[in-house]
Amino acid sequence: MKIPRRRFLQLAAGTVALPAASRFARAQAYPTRPMTMIVPYAAGGPTDTIARIMAERMRTSLGQIVLVENITGAAGTIGVGRVARAAPDGYTISIGHWGTHVVNGAIYELPYHVFNDFEPVSLIASNPQLIVARKGVPASDLQGLIAWLKANSATATQGTAGHGSASHVSGVYLQSITGVRFQFVPYRGAGPAMQDLVAGQIDFMIDQAANSLPQLRAGTIKGYAVTDKTRLAAAPEIPTVDEAGLPKLHISLWHAIWMPKKTPKEIIAKLNGAIVDALADPAVRKRLADLGQDLPPRDQQNPQALAAYHKQEIDKWWPIIKAANVKGE
Numbered sequence: 001m002k003i004p005r006r007r008f009l010q011l012a013a014g015t016v017a018l019p020a021a022s023r024f025a026r027a028q029a030y031p032t033r034p035m036t037m038i039v040p041y042a043a044g045g046p047t048d049t050i051a052r053i054m055a056e057r058m059r060t061s062l063g064q065i066v067l068v069e070n071i072t073g074a075a076g077t078i079g080v081g082r083v084a085r086a087a088p089d090g091y092t093i094s095i096g097h098w099g100t101h102v103v104n105g106a107i108y109e110l111p112y113h114v115f116n117d118f119e120p121v122s123l124i125a126s127n128p129q130l131i132v133a134r135k136g137v138p139a140s141d142l143q144g145l146i147a148w149l150k151a152n153s154a155t156a157t158q159g160t161a162g163h164g165s166a167s168h169v170s171g172v173y174l175q176s177i178t179g180v181r182f183q184f185v186p187y188r189g190a191g192p193a194m195q196d197l198v199a200g201q202i203d204f205m206i207d208q209a210a211n212s213l214p215q216l217r218a219g220t221i222k223g224y225a226v227t228d229k230t231r232l233a234a235a236p237e238i239p240t241v242d243e244a245g246l247p248k249l250h251i252s253l254w255h256a257i258w259m260p261k262k263t264p265k266e267i268i269a270k271l272n273g274a275i276v277d278a279l280a281d282p283a284v285r286k287r288l289a290d291l292g293q294d295l296p297p298r299d300q301q302n303p304q305a306l307a308a309y310h311k312q313e314i315d316k317w318w319p320i321i322k323a324a325n326v327k328g329e
């Protein structure tokens with residue numbers, strides 16, 4: 001039976017439109033089941049802590065549980081790679097930061113591109129690092145710590161969140177501006193490194209405020225300086241690196257959320273809405289502030305702002321990191 005041409009074209013258009021229509025319908029109905037936020041570092045560390053605070057509040061807006069799954073190793077490249085390969089259906093979310101989505105792209109041969117293979121959703125917060133040491137280190141200020149490291153360069157150790165992680169890059173930077181030498185001890189995240197610092201197994205860390213502040217408050221470690229021009233509101237007693245005589249060491253880590261490339265815009269918008277709600281929630285804001293987090297202003301909590309900032313950071317840091325010849329594992 002010969003179908004009239006006009007009717008044939010209508011049917012053809014319908015079949016083409018069908019997948020688009022169902023994709024749109026799916027995006028409209030999103031989310032219809034729990035989603036997973038992949039944390040590329042060990043549980044208990046700064047990224048895990050921030051992820052759990054956000055996931056808990058995002059559940060209210062999304063009406064579905066946001067499960068947190070830790071997939072660790074190789075300075076976060078394995079967990080981020082899992083999201084790059086995931087289906088763009090809105091159910092796999094990447095939380096990462098300057099280390100995972102800027103530094104790693106400059107030092108690792110990755111099976112994905114840290115910018116091109118992800119859809120930006122929103123910035124979350126940023127925090128400077130803290131130079132901290134185990135209780136037994138006989139130094140009362142930063143210059144004293146540097147002198148002690150100089151005197152113990154053969155045995156002194158810095159714990160890092162992995163080879164090429166932000167804490168490792170900061171250590172290389174500290175060595176280059178002070179001439180001090182020490183060993184790097186890589187962990188699957190800042191959380192397990194902190195456990196060994198508290199236990200006195202390693203000597204010092206250049207660590208995210210979110211990870212060190214609880215231990216500083218508990219008096220289990222010593223704090224020497226914050227890698228910023230201004231003191232932390234959450235720890236006003238700790239001097240800045242400028243005040244402590246190391247003006248150049250300004251490093252801040254910003255956390256953000258991405259999804260796999262080609263995730264529909266409607267789904268990105270829904271997830272962004274849940275993040276904006278969470279960052280406006282006074283309880284969430286207090287918990288993040290207590291962890292030394294600076295939250296982006298409301299007009300910076302959108303995919304376009306993250307894309308612009310991410311690109312800017314890549315353009316700034318890749319030449320510096322490549323020149324420093326830091327290599328991934």
Ligand code: MLT
Nearest residue numbers: 041045046047161189190
């Ligand atoms: C972590 O959660 O362990 C950190 O984000 C790792 C790091 O500081 O690079």
